[in-house]
Structure formats: C-alpha cells, structure tokens
Amino acid sequence: MELSEVQALMARTYGDRDTARGVPASIAWLCEEVGEFARAARKGSRDQQVEELGDVLAWLASIANQLGVTLEEGMARYVAGCPRCGRSPCGCPAA
Amino acid sequence: MELSEVQALMARTYGDRDTARGVPASIAWLCEEVGEFARAARKGSRDQQVEELGDVLAWLASIANQLGVTLEEGMARYVAGCPRCGRSPCGCPAA
Numbered sequence: 199m200e201l202s203e204v205q206a207l208m209a210r211t212y213g214d215r216d217t218a219r220g221v222p223a224s225i226a227w228l229c230e231e232v233g234e235f236a237r238a239a240r241k242g243s244r245d246q247q248v249e250e251l252g253d254v255l256a257w258l259a260s261i262a263n264q265l266g267v268t269l270e271e272g273m274a275r276y277v278a279g280c281p282r283c284g285r286s287p288c289g290c291p292a293a
Numbered sequence: 294m295e296l297s298e299v300q301a302l303m304a305r306t307y308g309d310r311d312t313a314r315g316v317p318a319s320i321a322w323l324c325e326e327v328g329e330f331a332r333a334a335r336k337g338s339r340d341q342q343v344e345e346l347g348d349v350l351a352w353l354a355s356i357a358n359q360l361g362v363t364l365e366e367g368m369a370r371y372v373a374g375c376p377r378c379g380r381s382p383c384g385c386p387a388a
Contacts, residue, residue, distance in 0.1 A: 199296050199368055207371055211381040225331045232327050236320045239360060247360050251353070252367025258349060265334060265342050272347025273294055276302055286306040 201269040208259040216260050224264060228257040296364040303354040311355050319359060323352040 216224060235250035262269055279286035311319060330345035357364055374381035
C-alpha cells in the first residue's frame with residue numbers, strides 16, 4: 199500500500215469523525231495507541247504487535263490528514279540517507 | 294512510497310544500529326518523537342509538522358523491522374472499513 203493510500207483510507211473511514219474530534223484529542227488517542235504498541239512489543243504475540251502497529255499508523259495518518267501534511271513528505275527527508283549525516287548506512291555518532 | 298519501501302529504507306539506513314540498540318531503546322526513541330510531533334501539531338510550522346511526522350513514521354518502521362512485522366500487515370485490518378464496526382465511513386458510537 200502506498201503512503202498516500204493509507205491517508206486516503208483513513209479519510210474515507212474516519213474523516214468526518216476526525217474533523218469533529220480535532221487534533222488535540224487525536225494526539226491523545228495516538229499516545230494511547232503508542233502505549234499499547236509498546237506493551238505488545240515487549241510481551242505481546244506477533245498478531246498483537248501487528249494490530250497495535252497498524253493502530254499507531256492509522257492514528258498518525260488521521261492526524262496528518264487533519265494537519266494537511268502527508269506521510270510521503272515526512273519520509274522525503276530520509277530518501278537520500280540519514281537526515282543528519284547524509285549517509286546510508288547512517289554514520290552518526292552513537293546516541 | 295510503498296509501506297514496504299519505508300521499511301526497506303529504514304533497514305538500509307539504520308538496520309545495523311537498530312539491531313545494536315534493541316527494541317526497548319527504540320520504543321523510548323519513538324516516544325520522544327511522538328512528543329515532538331505532538332508539540333509540532335500544537336504550535337509548530339507546517340515544515341516542523343512534516344519533519345516530526347516523518348520521524349515518528351521512521352521509528353515506527355524501524356521497530357517493525359526489529360519485530361519482524363510489517364506496516365502493510367498492520368494496515369490490512371483497515372482495508373475493509375473500520376476494524377470494529379466493519380463500515381466505511383465508520384459507524385461506531387462516538388468514543
């Protein structure tokens with residue numbers, strides 16, 4: 199699936215609800231889903247990890263729709279290598 | 294960009310570093326980036342919102358790589374409509 203299709207899918211399924219809810223409440227939902235993903239990553243089954251990963255991406259796409267920005271634009275910085283050092287593989291000092 | 298290409302890009306650029314860091318530390322980075330995205334969504338410029346959105350997606354893809362799951366699988370639940378009510382647009386009771 200294309201990144202643009204992820205956003206189009208979320209707009210079709212949740213666009214009206216997203217607009218009614220607004221960005222701050224959507225950020226709260228995103229954080230809740232990130233917590234569920236963190237738990238699944240630590241001790242969940244593979245199915246649970248897939249489900250929570252999808253939920254985080256879904257909320258991220260919904261918020262992008264509300265902000266009028268795209269996941270595609272967000273990834274553009276990474277296409278030519280690490281945004282900090284410009285290399286691929288990244289050669290930044292270990293953080 | 295395809296979801297699979299997002300993960301392939303992260304694997305090429307950060308795969309070795311991700312493996313060395315491990316999932317728990319990567320989750321910590323994801324949370325930090327979610328916080329930066331939340332701030333950008335509230336009061337950042339459009340460019341800052343795009344940048345932080347990309348960073349969240351990048352970390353999400355890196356963790357998916359480490360877990361051996363895919364963003365594509367995660368989105369599959371949404372393709373046929375809302376995973377809870379099965380409809381598109383979603384017809385779930387307001388949360």
